[in-house]
Amino acid sequence: MDMLGTEEAVAQAVAEAKGPLVVRGGGTRTVGRPVVGEVLDVSGLSGVTLYEPGALTLVAQAGTPVAEIEATLAAENQRLAFEPYDLAGLLGTSGASTIGGVIATNASGPRRIMAGAARDFALGVRFVDGVGKVVKNGGRVMKNVTGYDLVKLMSGSWGTLGVLTEVSLKVLPSVEAEVTLVIEGLDAEQAVKAMSRALGSPFEVSGAAWVQGQVWLRIEGFEGSVAYRAGQLKQLLAGFGDSAEVDADWTTVRDAVPLHGAEAVWRISVKPSDGPAVIAALPEDAHALMDWGGGLVWAGMSGGDVAATHAQVQAMVAGMGGHATLIKGPEAVRAAVPVFQPEAPGVAALTASLRQRFDPNGILNPGLMAA
Template sequence: MIVHFEPASEEGIASVVRSAAAERVTLAVVGGGTRAGLGNPVRADRALSTRRLSGIVTYDPAEMTMSALAGTPLAEVESALHAKGQMLSFEPMDHRPIFATTGEPTIGGVFAANVSGPRRYVAGAARDSLLGVRFVNGRGELIKAGGRVMKNVTGLDLVKLMAGSYGTLGILTEVTFKVLPLPPAAATVVVSGLNDAEAAAVMAEAMAQPVEVSGASHLPESVRSRFLDGALPDGAATVLRLEGLAASVAIRAEKLGEKLSRFGRISQLDEAQTRTLWAEIRDVKPYADGTRRPLWRISVAPSAGHQLVAALRLQTGVDAFYDWQGGLVWLRMEADPEAELLRRYIGAVGGGHAALLRAGEEARGRIPAFEPQPPAVARLSERIRAQFDPSGIFNPGRAAALVQN
């Protein structure tokens, strides 16, 4: 039976780590446990959760910065921000629907996994909002890096390195991050009836317009009815989000609709529909189906996403939709993950990253969950891990790449 630890202080976490290092036993590091199915299985001797290390430490709305303990529920952070008309600009997704997990996402887990949503391609990833961290390394030492303002760049590279390291370098105990004003209004322009290639061209056209599109996604007919309870217009939907002051959003939506009307039928979603739709895109609603069918998160050039999917459809059964102007492909395989085929085709369309988010236990045990690194990068990653965690006690088996989109 695995022993579970839930320390309520940094020193408590450090003590557990020191004991594990001395006894040469491994630790599975978790926050709220909502991403339990992500990546290769972590088989450890003990489990350590940060969920009791909870609370907002400081929040300065005027400076648009917040510090919070790593186990603070994401919902608590977002509630405090919304009360002041602010938000996390990178729009972190909730992984519970696709993994069929419970618990509460934590702010530490968000940064440890570099979780970002539809606004990422214009606002940056989670790591781009991270200003400072406190964490416990594999020796049980407490490390502090970064600060509360962006101009303080001391240790900034270390801060970014911790974001997306999936608990393989250290255990985050506190994070400091910047926030942005919450847009007071939003609308979505819908172009209906386009195939994947046509949608890629339309999204590129939309991004070239001076209308500040903050979300660009294409929902093929195979998934369109699973959004907004089927309320989207008939046909594949290419959806483009606009945010800001209400009057500005209305004018920009009208201009964008006029510009794109030659490509297909134009309609518009109101603010309530827009908020719902983009939350569903963020949380990958079509594939939150309670199954373990393989689900890939693929990052490629925006012009290459539809080419990749078209090539795969000639070889195997797949379903997909697109975010980040086509550069993020959510791809569900009907049977085997087909990792070798997929990664070969990614190389053929110009390269990118593929992460196997979900699969059956057997597939998760044999397929590298993250994009295999070039040999030189892999050696550098191992040297970095050896410096942070010399005994190799954190999240054994989780081969997390240190650079992930």
């Protein structure tokens, strides 16, 4: 199917579809079970249609590259506070991450522990459901609440409930200064203790990660405030070792850069206190990093039995009340295993009911998230 450039064209294509559709924007988030069907290319839905810096509001078509939105915001000294991660490097794709893909997957980066997730900044959405009907929900200001919160429902649905065509976002001002404190030589358990102490302090840490034996703690804000808080945090964490102030590149954490060469990569969400246990249970040749103070574990491995490791990881985190997603892996494995964490029976029934309501013919990314 040709690239579609209008919402009307998307609606017509969905309404006339005779079989499964593979919804695709920039093509950088090819996660989940492989879907066989006709590609519905919505990357032509591109462009910022409304931007009001004074109101901290931006509206963009779903196929708009995130880089374009970030450049537009930077010109007004503003930013996307939820720091969306980009899977292009990890998955080895050449496309550009789009804002529709970000919201559809609820892609949230290191700053989530302080600012919130992508879905918390989505004010409104327009999308085409599985029968070709255009649906609008939410608005362009935070106080606009109309009916069911389909904005939250679409965030994280991975294109299985509707094809996003437009998103309205709340944006925030950029910061004047930023510094990262680095503590060397901590194992996973020590790292979580240090990060927990930092996050529990009054010093407003906006990033807490463990990367290759280093704890990274980010502080942002006005220059004087950052300097003061960094000094206080150094004293608070003195028992864990010396803290060095560096200008760290947080895309290393955000995009799990140390794992880009791995054959299989998991994104695992658990309680921060469970992060070290997850890492300890991985195969000896696996590598991992932690974000969100230990609550998000990125794990990667090359070789070995990926399917068996995946089953073990999902079983373990299910007992912890968490979830694990196979972000990257051989296509044959992704076709055979539940890539996303299996849902509890009650939740699975609710999910099936929602899909029946929004996509009664089962044509939007069928089987991507579940069989």
